Amino acid sequence: MARRCVSRGQSGGVSRSRAMAIRLSALFSALLLFLTLSDSILRVLGVGVGINYGQIANNLPSPARVSYLLQSLNISRVKLYDADPNVLSAFANSNVEFVIGLGNEYLLNMTDPIKAQDWIEQHVQPFIPRTKITCITVGNEILSGNDTQLMSYLLPAMQSVYAALVSLGLSKQVYVTTAHSLAILGNSFPPSSGSFRQDLGEYIHSILNFHAQVNSPFLINAYPYFAYKDSPDQVSLDYVLFRPNLGTIDPITNLNYDNMLYAQVDAVYSAIKAMGHTDIDVKISETGWPSKGDLNEVGATVENAGIYHSNLLRRIEARQGTPANPSVPIDIYVFALFNENLKPGPASERNYGLYYPDGTPVYNIGLRGNLLQLDSASSDMIVRNSMAHLVRDALFGVLAFTILV
Secondary structure, eight states: HHHHHEEEEEEEEHHHHHHHHHHHHHHHHHHHHHHHHHHHHHHHTTTOEEOOOOOOSSSSOOOHHHHHHHTTTTOOEEEEEEEEHHHHTTTTSSSSEEEEEOOGGHHHHHHHHHHHHHHHHHHGGTTTTEEEEEEEEEEEEEETSSSSSHHHHHHHHHHHHHHHHHHHOOTTTTTEEEEEEGGEEESSGGGGGGGEEEEGGGHHHHHHHHHHHOOOOOEEEEEEEEEHOOTTTSHHHHHTOSSSOEEEEEEEOOEEEEEHHHHHHHHHHHHHHHTOOOSSSEEEEEOOOOOOOOOOOOOHHHHHHHHHHHHHHHHHHHHHTTTTTTTTTTOEEEEEEESHHHHHHHHGOOOOOHHHTTOOBBOOOOOSSSGGGSTEEEEEEEHHHHHHHHHHHHHHHHHHHHHHH
């Protein structure tokens, strides 16, 4: 009898153990699926794209809330047009890398090495390393303007800022550059014949030498939208929106370009090469498409903006290079994070944002999920902690289940 009872107990124990093992396996599978789906959600914009965070508005969410928003979307690169201490503080101890800006109004002062170092000590050094500042842009689109005096300040200002970084031991982690409009090109087609305007040659040549010396990239603000707006009868909408089209052949290289943005980038590479440099990377510091414009701003629609950004993100995620540089993935900062209601100029200038100031997407390119968490201050903590809490609870559930078994 005793032997039979023991036999039954062992048999029941084995059966229960198998059942528990099956349940435990199922629980782990469910957890793995949860983590996989969560990663897919978080990868919506976390594909290496950067975002321009402009603040010419009076209705934007606080930097702290923007920090939670961007981290919930897994965006790890942000470009500012200043060095706003509130923003830099809000992103402390995050994984977000910052490009900060010295406005055009600072250029004269930055030609003075002492003032340049003072600026770095006040606006950069206090935030490192808690906030990841990786780049300083000195001025924006200076060479496409009409102020020749400002043009003459540009390179000396860049040199002084770089020297200050060297002096403070920061030059290995923070690089110095400036952003240019494509209006600095004298010729952009075919891309292999790209060249800079002759009247800007003396400025650009010296700036290129600086980039090569300090190993910093050449930044361009590239907007296919402008080309379409100005000549909608001659420029194919499919070509500028990355939609399927026959493309354009460069007659010199026989390379086919299926979109204007890549042609613009390769034209800049060719212009740089024509000045004797093949050792400088080209990065896109701004590109975007407005969702609304004035009556004469052809193509500025929600539909076109959504298509442009959606197709652009797919190419970034695929780590595409341009036809002339296929092994170099395009490096892009999208313009912009929010619509900015105080920007001057035509209506389009106030409608480049991916989001309205309340956190609602302007158009749907798969980014709706966590943005609704911006509705209340208390939900900021939800945005930051919800994923961690769900994973933690699931893991504790597995652990408790295992202990009970």
